[in-house]
Amino acid sequence: GPPSGGGGGGGGGGPPPGGSPFDFEPAVDDERLRNQWLETVAAALRPHPKVKVKDPEEYDGSKPEKLRHWLIALENYFLGDLRTYQEHRNRIIMACSYLTGKALNWYESYVESILEGRAPAFFGSWPEFKTELNGVFGL
Numbered sequence: 522g523p524p525s526g527g528g529g530g531g532g533g534g535g536p537p538p539g540g541s542p543f544d545f546e547p548a549v550d551d552e553r554l555r556n557q558w559l560e561t562v563a564a565a566l567r568p569h570p571k572v573k574v575k576d577p578e579e580y581d582g583s584k585p586e587k588l589r590h591w592l593i594a595l596e597n598y599f600l601g602d603l604r605t606y607q608e609h610r611n612r613i614i615m616a617c618s619y620l621t622g623k624a625l626n627w628y629e630s631y632v633e634s635i636l637e638g639r640a641p642a643f644f645g646s647w648p649e650f651k652t653e654l655n656g657v658f659g660l
Contacts, residue, residue: 571601571602572600572601572602573601574597574598574600574601574602575594575597575598576598577591577594577595577598577619578591578594578619579619579620579621580619580620580621580624580658581620581621581622581623581624581625582620582622582623582624582625582626582627582657582658583622583623585658585659585660586660588654588655588658588659588660589659591619592651592654595612595615595616595619598615599612599615609645609646609647609650610644610645612647612650613644613645613647613650616650623658624658627657627658631644641653
């Protein structure tokens with residue numbers, strides 16, 4: 522009779538129809554990368570232990586010699602929770618929350634421009650912020 526159409530055995534060495542023999546490997550890599558990403562996200566969301574550190578005192582700008590000690594106390598506070606205070610902006614916002622008196626008046630003069638996205642450059646960099654404070658209130 523006529524030859525059958527789907528035959529048995531025979532052609533076996535080429536790539537599967539519609540793809541290459543390597544199509545599966547990128548999926549494995551993608552899954553591995555996805556799992557690494559999920560582990561990273563899970564680690565970031567896990568509560569992280571914070572070191573108990575004494576809160577810094579308020580700084581009023583009246584005594585230049587106290588500025589250095591206040592900045593050291595702030596930096597020690599940041600070291601107790603590096604994940605939160607890794608960003609310079611978070612350090613500056615936290616520091617400004619401890620300003621009173623003359624120092625608070627100085628900060629208040631910038632608040633509106635900060636909220637409107639026109640903050641001076643020193644509000645984006647912790648070292649520049651410290652330099653500015655030293656220039657205004659330091660010795």
